[in-house]
Amino acid sequence: MRRTPPLIAGGGPAGAAAAIALARAGVRATLLEKGDGTGDAICGGFLSWATLDRLGHLGIDAPALGGHAVSRLALFLGGREHVLTLPGPALGLSRRRLDSALLARAAAQGAEVRRVAIRSAEGRALTLVSGERLSCETLFLATGKHDLRGLARPKDAASPDPELGLRCRLPPASQSARLIADRIELHLFDRGYLGLVLQEDGSANACLAVRKSRLAEAGGDPATLMTQLADAAPALADRLAGFDAATRFDAIGHVPYGWRARSSGPGIFRLGDQAAVIPSLAGEGIGIALASADLAVRHWLSQGPEGAAAYQRQFARAARRPLAMAGLLKALAARPALAALPAALIASVPGTAALMARLTRI
């Protein structure tokens, strides 16, 4: 049966990976992306060994994009540092560079990439900000952290203390470069964590997941929060030396960590963060985005739009274990007093760190 190519809403890792996989199967999808390629996503920019492997299969040689090699994880809590060797080589890379490479690859393979913003959706009918209307037989919904009006994920309205994502770029500095070199660092604090990794240009990506109540204690100002955290932890103060209080932060509210789509509308395939949101300290969100795109395209190629329901169920099942394990680690990490013992055990018992890392991969 002849099928019309899907529309892809969103050109982050999930949408771009779907466009590449479709193009490889001879299907020229249209991808709609609102960004103009100059901004950067709210993301730690940590690419795990498993994610690098998936990128390789898409024809993206991430190390060749100039990222910063990472082989260890350093966990800071309660004044102690626990260093774990990662199961495989990883990378710190800015999302701008990664997303640009993925979209360029999609276009080179034959996908149509349009730089337009979608205002809303009514099922598979999209209205662009320009007023243009597009409808399709199949929609790959890959708008990631941002919900599309009409197809939004359920709001966790019940949460009295929602979680927020914050990100800023720390300019290259020799002291922090020396301290962070070769590692991804997670600095745990009450109701959140701060992740640090070096990127391709020597700057450090600082990313925080934090409860709203904790940010409120810093007057709602991310820079004040950073300063308070540094004041309380000398190791972090060393890394943030010279931190400029005027630094610009990107923020996203109400991150629905742990959410999974178990069903979707007819002909609608939810990918990436629209399919499953893994707690970010696991560093597996991009891996999930790529894995969902791969599975969705395989379902679509064999069953067309009717494959959406089976895809969504199968992906929800596949995401259950990594989300549950990452959720457990996040719950512990948010209470440093509880996390100290497990962290010491993980760091000292051989094989435990590798097992944890494996259990949080899709």
Ligand SMILES: Cc1cc2nc3c(=O)[nH]c(=O)nc-3n(C[C@H](O)[C@H](O)[C@H](O)COP(=O)(O)OP(=O)(O)OC[C@H]3O[C@@H](n4cnc5c(N)ncnc54)[C@H](O)[C@@H]3O)c2cc1C
């Ligand atoms: C604080 C934090 C730190 C994280 N750190 C890491 C990490 O270190 N490693 C890791 O693997 N994962 C990490 N993640 C998770 C990771 O960022 C996401 O899981 C991943 O980006 C999901 O990819 P995606 O393609 O689904 O969505 P996104 O990356 O969010 O991409 C969605 C795309 O859709 C576009 N879009 C959105 N709305 C519209 C619209 N209306 N019209 C047109 N285009 C639109 C956006 O511009 C964007 O390009 C982190 C997440 C958070 C919150």
